[in-house]
Amino acid sequence: MNTPRDVLKQVFGHDRFRGPQQAIVEHVLGGGDAVVLMPTGGGKSLCYQIPAILRPGTAIVISPLIALMRDQVQTLTGLGVRAECLHSALPAGAAREVMARLRRGELDILYTAPERFMTQGFANLLAGLPLALFAIDEAHCVSQWGHDFRPEYLQLASIAHDFPGVPRMALTATADGPTRADILTRLELSQARIFATGFDRPNIRYLVEPKDQPRRRLLRFIREEHPGQSGIVYRLSRAKTEDTAQWLTDNGIPALAYHAGLAPAERDRRQDRFMREEGLVMAATVAFGMGVDKPDVRFVAHLDPPKSLEAYHQETGRAGRDGEPATALMLYSMNDFAALRRLIAPEGGEGTRTRIDLSKLDALAGYCETDCCRRQTLLGYFGEARLEPCGNCDVCLDPSEPEDATVAAQKALSCVFRTGQRFGAGHLVDVLLGRPTSQVERFNHREVSTFGIGADLTKDHWRAIYRRLAAMGALAPDEAGHGGLVLTPLAWDILKGQRPFAMRLPKEPAPKERRKRSR
Ligand code: ADP
Numbered sequence: 001m002n003t004p005r006d007v008l009k010q011v012f013g014h015d016r017f018r019g020p021q022q023a024i025v026e027h028v029l030g031g032g033d034a035v036v037l038m039p040t041g042g043g044k045s046l047c048y049q050i051p052a053i054l055r056p057g058t059a060i061v062i063s064p065l066i067a068l069m070r071d072q073v074q075t076l077t078g079l080g081v082r083a084e085c086l087h088s089a090l091p092a093g094a095a096r097e098v099m100a101r102l103r104r105g106e107l108d109i110l111y112t113a114p115e116r117f118m119t120q121g122f123a124n125l126l127a128g129l130p131l132a133l134f135a136i137d138e139a140h141c142v143s144q145w146g147h148d149f150r151p152e153y154l155q156l157a158s159i160a161h162d163f164p165g166v167p168r169m170a171l172t173a174t175a176d177g178p179t180r181a182d183i184l185t186r187l188e189l190s191q192a193r194i195f196a197t198g199f200d201r202p203n204i205r206y207l208v209e210p211k212d213q214p215r216r217r218l219l220r221f222i223r224e225e226h227p228g229q230s231g232i233v234y235r236l237s238r239a240k241t242e243d244t245a246q247w248l249t250d251n252g253i254p255a256l257a258y259h260a261g262l263a264p265a266e267r268d269r270r271q272d273r274f275m276r277e278e279g280l281v282m283a284a285t286v287a288f289g290m291g292v293d294k295p296d297v298r299f300v301a302h303l304d305p306p307k308s309l310e311a312y313h314q315e316t317g318r319a320g321r322d323g324e325p326a327t328a329l330m331l332y333s334m335n336d337f338a339a340l341r342r343l344i345a346p347e348g349g350e351g352t353r354t355r356i357d358l359s360k361l362d363a364l365a366g367y368c369e370t371d372c373c374r375r376q377t378l379l380g381y382f383g384e385a386r387l388e389p390c391g392n393c394d395v396c397l398d399p400s401e402p403e404d405a406t407v408a409a410q411k412a413l414s415c416v417f418r419t420g421q422r423f424g425a426g427h428l429v430d431v432l433l434g435r436p437t438s439q440v441e442r443f444n445h446r447e448v449s450t451f452g453i454g455a456d457l458t459k460d461h462w463r464a465i466y467r468r469l470a471a472m473g474a475l476a477p478d479e480a481g482h483g484g485l486v487l488t489p490l491a492w493d494i495l496k497g498q499r500p501f502a503m504r505l506p507k508e509p510a511p512k513e514r515r516k517r518s519r
């Protein structure tokens with residue numbers, strides 16, 4: 001038994017490697033360092049367990065979760081692999097016994113917690129032993145960008161100096177750009193090979209649309225594309241889950257609400273029904289989903305945006321587990337993003353956490369506004385390069401080409417300037433269209449030079465143009481956080497004609513027309 005394939009088959013009982021597992025195993029067997037980015041359930045453990053068995057010496061696996069360590073050790077022991085774990089919950093006698101086995105060279109794999117690993121005694125013990133490799137599990141814990149920063153992970157950089165020549169691996173399912181960068185620099189893995197894979201869910205079709213009468217859009221979506229099928233509708237608040245469930249029920253679609261405000265027994269009962277029944281729609285907050293492994297969820301709809309692209313990937317990933325076609329629909333508005341920004345940073349607040357959360361939200365807004373393939377954008381965020389557009393998202397399926405809209409953009413930006421850079425898109429569009437609203441009258445905006453100059457386009461067009469300008473950074477939210485828009489230097493480039501502006505304008509017939517017809 002001396003090839004990775006033999007070990008896979010004889011120890012773990014699997015016939016084939018999954019995705020890049022073989023490449024990773026071979027890379028580490030050859031002495032290389034590796035960063036492994038794969039979603040949960042992707043098969044990361046084998047990537048270090050097989051080299052651990054094949055390389056001489058003990059493999060040291062650093063993991064923050066005691067329960068997980070115990071599980072792994074139990075499984076491995078059952079397969080005949082010599083594995084143990086060392087953590088703070090272990091009685092002193094048992095810990096001594098593990099150390100003794102380690103010293104005698106009786107272990108293939110030792111799992112340990114980062115704080116234990118950093119103690120002087122343990123480091124000294126390891127220094128004299130033959131080691132197969134180091135695997136740092138949940139490596140995102142080294143980064144404040146991850147959701148689970150653990151300062152003790154920062155110390156793990158010392159492994160590079162203290163154990164030269166021993167291959168190091170960092171593994172995680174949280175792989176957005178900044179976290180990735182932190183893992184590489186903080187764990188001194190800049191020379192490591194990066195393996196990112198498994199984030200794609202090819203059977204999920206991604207649709208992202210500006211929000212306009214969201215409940216009606218949802219109803220049409222379910223009736224036209226997923227009648228009688230199971231789905232999840234994510235909403236931001238408990239009240240909205242109730243409202244959405246009621247709306248669907250009133251319109252003949254069986255639906256339940258789910259949120260953390262329900263009694264545990266009631267929550268269980270509703271989850272059970274969702275698992276058992278066909279064609280039930282769950283209108284839920286993010287409280288719903290963990291451990292919901294229903295294979296035939298045919299759609300996930302976000303009527304409110306999630307908080308990051310990771311959350312979006314995870315939540316939409318609950319659709320189509322059976323591999324059959326499924327749809328992820330997201331409806332968003334600039335107001336949603338403005339509200340979420342205020343929630344994250346109430347007083348234009350500062351601090352690292354705030355900056356990180358805002359930037360994650362911006363990445364999501366960018367995804368909503370992109371003119372490129374959604375899947376390419378999403379996977380790119382997880383470090384998984386994809387050369388070809390996917391052909392299975394709204395952008396790929398939209399045959400229209402971006403058209404030059406420089407003049408329209410100039411009108412839109414000029415209107416921001418003429419009204420004093422303190423209004424949101426809703427009012428600006430009214431001014432462009434020349435609508436005599438009470439706000440227009442109150443601020444005397446009939447008098448500004450941009451009043452009525454946008455009558456050649458529709459409200460939907462102008463809204464889309466403002467969203468696009470905000471997404472590309474030509475417009476920024478005002479400092480006070482009142483939802484006003486201000487011009488950035490990029491805006492002036494467009495205004496001065498130094499930079500062209502192109503976009504796909506919303507298709508005709510305008511959404512309103514379509515709605516009427518389908519009613
Ligand atoms: P992760 O750590 O990435 O969340 P695991 O390593 O726990 O994922 O693997 C998830 C599941 O996939 C496990 O049940 C494991 O046995 C299984 N698995 C991993 N690799 C293979 C393979 N090559 N063939 C079949 N099953 C595999």
Ligand code: ZN
Nearest residue numbers: 373390393396
């Ligand atoms: Zn695509």
